[in-house]
Amino acid sequence: MASIPASNTVAAAAMLSVRNLTVSLPVGMERAHAVNGISFDLLKGQILCIIGESGSGKSVTANAIMGLLPKVIRVTEGSIRLDDTEIIGAGPEQLRDLRGRVVSMIFQDPLSALNPLMTVGDQITEALLAHNVGTADSRKDRALQLLTEVGLPDPALLYHQYPFRLSGGQRQRVMIAIALALEPTILIADEPTTALDVTTQAQILNLIRDIQRRKGMSVMFITHDFGVVAEIADSVVVMEKGKIVEQGPAGRVLTTPAHPYTKRLIAAVPRLTSTNRVLPETSATPILQVENLVKTYRSGSRLLRSARTVKAVDDVSFELKPGRTLGVVGESGSGKSSLGRLLIKLMDSDSGRILFEGTDIATMKENAFRALRPKIQMIFQDPFASLNPRSTIAHILTVGPIAHGIPASQAREQAKALLSHVGLDAGAFGRYPHEFSGGQRQRIGIARALMFKPKLLVADESVSALDVSIQAQILMLLDQVQRETGVSMVFITHDLRVASQICDEIVVMQKGRVVEVGPPSQIFLDPQSAYTRELVAAIPGQEPG
Template sequence: MDDATMLPSLAQGVSRRRAGPRVDPRALGRENSTMTATTETASPQDLALSVHDLTISLPPGMERPYAVEDVSFQLERGKILCIIGESGSGKSVTANALMGFLPRPIKITSGAIHLESMSIVGMPAEQLRSLRGRVVSMIFQDPLSALNPLMTVGEQITEVLLAHGVGTKQSRRVRAVELLTEVGLPDPQLMYHQYPFRLSGGQRQRVMIAMALALEPAVLIADEPTTALDVTTQAQILKLIRDIQRRKGMSVMFITHDFGVVAEIADSVVVMEKGRIVEQGDADQVLKSPSHPYTRRLLAAVPHLTGEDRSRTEEAAAPVLKVENLVKTYRSGGVLFGKKRVVPAVNDISFEVAPGRTLGVVGESGSGKTSLGRLLIKLLDSDSGKILFEGRDIAGLREPEFRALRPSIQMIFQDPFASLNPRSTIGHILTVGPVAHGTPYSRARDEAKALLAHVGLDAGAFDRYPHEFSGGQRQRIGIARALMFKPKLLIADEAVSALDVSIQAQILQLLEQIQRETGVSMIFITHDLRVASQICDEIVVMQKGRIVEYGPPSQIFLSPQSAYTRELVAAIPGERPDLAVPGALDSSAVAETPKGRKP
């Protein structure tokens, strides 16, 4: 898709979606400048946040001397500013600087930050702490590392209120349940007592959003808040943030790598590349007529629904994987601890995957997608049913019997932070598995370095630790680790959800290239239907543990049989009925074509 075709599409989505106040029109039309300053005309009293010439240094030995350099932007009251850029562009570092969360080796070397007219650079820690949650709050990118594993969800939300002396114990609990309801979590009363490990990735992200909104702060910093969410929940969360922003006059700094989200929510946009701002302006202007080549490249990389089946010429062969009537039910609680809870995570599921083909598994958070992936790789034991891998039923195999097959079935996990050992270097993480299965270390090391380069990381990554990488970079490491074994079946659980659009496109191309070269079969679990339409031969749509639709992309996206599938397609950000993009799906046509080919 060329830039000229791509740019009007998202811009039209922006122009249709806003009903609120607009950015000063004097900021428009400055197409000859790559640094259009939308906030130059704003007076100080109209600003919730202003950043001037901010420079943050990195420790010696990193790939560049500064995380951000000479960054300046302003956030007007009651507006939404989106900061967009690739992984490692400095978006999250900027947000952490505003919250006072920078680690010790990373320091602000120059510049000023004013929050609600208060200068926060050099502010005492106790004074800064009193502002967090009340004046400024943050939704973190990685919910698992941000939530306390030893506290229930309810305790963590009420802790925010308690820290600022808000309400009584009873009223804080009522408020916590209200917030859990507001962000769309099922059974909020029961969810209040759950621990983070019991929740899916998307559910944990919603808990983080509830915590950030607990005191309805003046400024909300949202660092990739919808990355782990399915499209329907993403639409709900974007609407929730917009509603609270308009009702309370809240200002939002929204960090994202998804231009579809920008088209839905932004008033103004800042584009960052390698620590510098390369373009900023009104959202309409940046999406309609971006002046910088980097912005145009990002826009061109945005995936769109195609509704086209992938062409295959191979003859039919015996499936690599065949699943028959697979069942997994979670049970918790009991007489001593209250009401017993029974959740059918995977309910009588059957499908098959042919050699060299990709099966997509899509659905909302909590639909059973990740549980299915863990059953297939035997990180969970199934209750009943068969998992036939190359004709052999592995469902009932004990771990010692299955261990020899593990190199042939690999998984790219949804949460890269939790799946990487924080005490091991990246080199050790990539090589320890192959070495344990008999590969000489020198060969494993060379293959690891080659794979790191293949997924877009420099050679120096081999000797560094996971905490030294951004969320998207950690996901690339997880992909490289899975590919070290040259598997026959690759299960990708949200493998590109944490990646910016340009790296996402590269990883999808990489997976397709590896599939062509090795014939590996893939199960691609994702909440992004745009990605699924581009890489999958067939798609399974799951809802509450069951398959509600099963077929090729042309059926799923052009003639869906299930109302649930139509709802998923209609909720995709940036996909509008009026977008005349070649190959992109008209979501209005989906809503009007309920009848489709039965699976």
């Protein structure tokens, strides 16, 4: 069903009205337009969800509304009216006055959106200061209040922390606090819960919905998760390759979708399953044994009485057999990503052992460990930060293998084959990371990790940035690679639905400690820990299958 312009009555009630919006891409891209002739309205007090796969034009639409399109792409046709103001053609001063006060945005990638040189508190108060709101003391009080509202621990200490000290989920909550600082009339949320665990996602959705109801705020919520749509949406716009293919009330689109693409998206949503995977028999000797691993973070100053000690990994032990997948699940800040970085020796542990094929790598010096690096690879949580922005995809994928003695021609052919395997066309080879969507960058990260044909793959939230259909493809790809090569995986995720589908055994972490270990059938049908029961219960509308 094509996009249908709203009636004059509806348009008059719209806080945001988009008409025939077309955004053109540079010559040589896969298609001519990022967004092509779309029209929709966001009504006062309404939550409108825009859903579609990576590259469908969702984020481009949001950035066009905010006046934040990069110079290489431009609006070539159409109108965007924000309340009574035409955005297309508006000057920088006019747009700056509207941002934050009238319309605010929660960005998809918190690490690149936050200033690494400013503390969390300064970044929140900066939004208030830019619009001359309050005194220095009242701005600080407001910042502390917002940090509390979005569920961050110890706001008084976090106020003085820098973004790099926070987990991915914590950084996203800081972004939400900044966006809500001035309580705008329109909030644009671009995948704001993608990096969050299920309990925190529920908190954030409730927070946005509560503020929306109290203030009569209008929300444009961009997501690829139909579970989120079912929770909060009043109406839905479905986009595919820059065009609107279906729109209407959320209840109708979810229950009786008219377009085949919408039906495919709904069918691809991961379902919680308690069925254990059946894989060929493997060696009883573990490829990886972790014994009493400890990592402690220290920050602040004892002299200034601001010292803070956090045991990110606290006496963790487990083992992984060859050709098997161990899931590590838990909330943001539970120590999942820290554990992954210890396993691949991106940082040193304080104590404990990491036995890889019987050799303790925890105490190895970098020179000794370098020969083992090709055997242990990692898919990082943040694809934007982990890819060199100055290198082409060809260089990113081949530089490591070439440095380890693989002929350049062989490395290039292998890289092209892997790009195709993860769903990217041959044209991606000569492009740069900034030319791809978040989901596409994550697929490049997966291809890079597979270039070495590793024995152990540590996947840190490797599908959290992907839309549901691509997520299903990547999970099938990882399963296929594992069956073909026998690679072992440590699969770190906050999405219990995904963990239930790909993992043979699951480790549940809370505040750095392992609270439960078991197969999916136990974790999801008969959890022994109260914390695990809380995680399973927080998955909206899910019953184990």
